[in-house]
Amino acid sequence: MSLLDARGLRYEVGGQAIVRDVSLAVARGEVVGLVGPNGSGKTTVLRSVFRALRPTGGAVWLAGEDLFSLPPKQVARRMSVVAQDSPMEFDFTVREVVTMGRFAHEGGGAQDAEACQRALDLVGLTELADRSVLTLSGGERQRALIARALAQNGELVVLDEPTNHLDIGYQHELMRLLTGLGMTAVAALHDLNLAAGYCDRIYVLRAGLVVAAGTPEQVLTEDLVEQVFGVRPHLVAHPASGRPQLLFPSKENP
Numbered sequence: 001m002s003l004l005d006a007r008g009l010r011y012e013v014g015g016q017a018i019v020r021d022v023s024l025a026v027a028r029g030e031v032v033g034l035v036g037p038n039g040s041g042k043t044t045v046l047r048s049v050f051r052a053l054r055p056t057g058g059a060v061w062l063a064g065e066d067l068f069s070l071p072p073k074q075v076a077r078r079m080s081v082v083a084q085d086s087p088m089e090f091d092f093t094v095r096e097v098v099t100m101g102r103f104a105h106e107g108g109g110a111q112d113a114e115a116c117q118r119a120l121d122l123v124g125l126t127e128l129a130d131r132s133v134l135t136l137s138g139g140e141r142q143r144a145l146i147a148r149a150l151a152q153n154g155e156l157v158v159l160d161e162p163t164n165h166l167d168i169g170y171q172h173e174l175m176r177l178l179t180g181l182g183m184t185a186v187a188a189l190h191d192l193n194l195a196a197g198y199c200d201r202i203y204v205l206r207a208g209l210v211v212a213a214g215t216p217e218q219v220l221t222e223d224l225v226e227q228v229f230g231v232r233p234h235l236v237a238h239p240a241s242g243r244p245q246l247l248f249p250s251k252e253n254p
């Protein structure tokens, strides 16, 4: 049984369907990427998955249970979320923000403190733990949100463009964390090479529909990328991993 099983998701706004018929499954231990052009519906699908909005049609199952019939606190405990550009308007310290990831747990002080410290170490923010989040750079802030999700220690991590604001080093660090810690995750990603390098499977969305799904090798073909994104890449196999990587046009090679 998949840990996450979303079937036939549909979402309409003002009579127009922005997500039309999306089915998506994530098995335990899998890291699944969701890619697609701007406006293709990635955020809308993920918001349905973490229950920030109720889809107009379809259903979401978490370990075989209907997500929308579970108590909200249980969902908050079982699912860690890194939403897109979450606002941080209040003068909390980094450690306080990370501790918010523990709110749905019954654990208590020592256990919470330990989980938070571990999360801060994993994202490299221990030295900034007592700084106000209002003073953080975009990348530091994003790492604080990732640490909050890690501290939460849910069965499933849902991430919406988590590498936004992160430099190349932290982008890979994050993907290494997700895959290396054996997490179950679904992430909307804009960088196709990052998705190809780390995801077990990839779903490609276009105009609210899944147009391809499978391993990076199955999905990321030159034709598919050109059809969906309007730019034709040159596909190479990474010399070390064999995973597909895409080389995009340049001035000399338009």
Ligand SMILES: Nc1ncnc2c1ncn2[C@@H]1O[C@H](COP(=O)(O)OP(=O)(O)OP(=O)(O)O)[C@@H](O)[C@H]1O
Pocket (backbone or CB within 6 Å): 013, 018, 036, 037, 038, 039, 040, 041, 042, 043, 044, 045
């Ligand atoms: N509440 C809403 N009302 C009207 N249109 C909406 C609403 N929410 C989303 N949309 C539209 O639905 C489409 C899909 O949006 P969504 O944010 O899911 O796409 P996305 O794939 O995450 O895009 P991006 O890569 O740009 O972040 C977009 O065209 C967006 O403008």
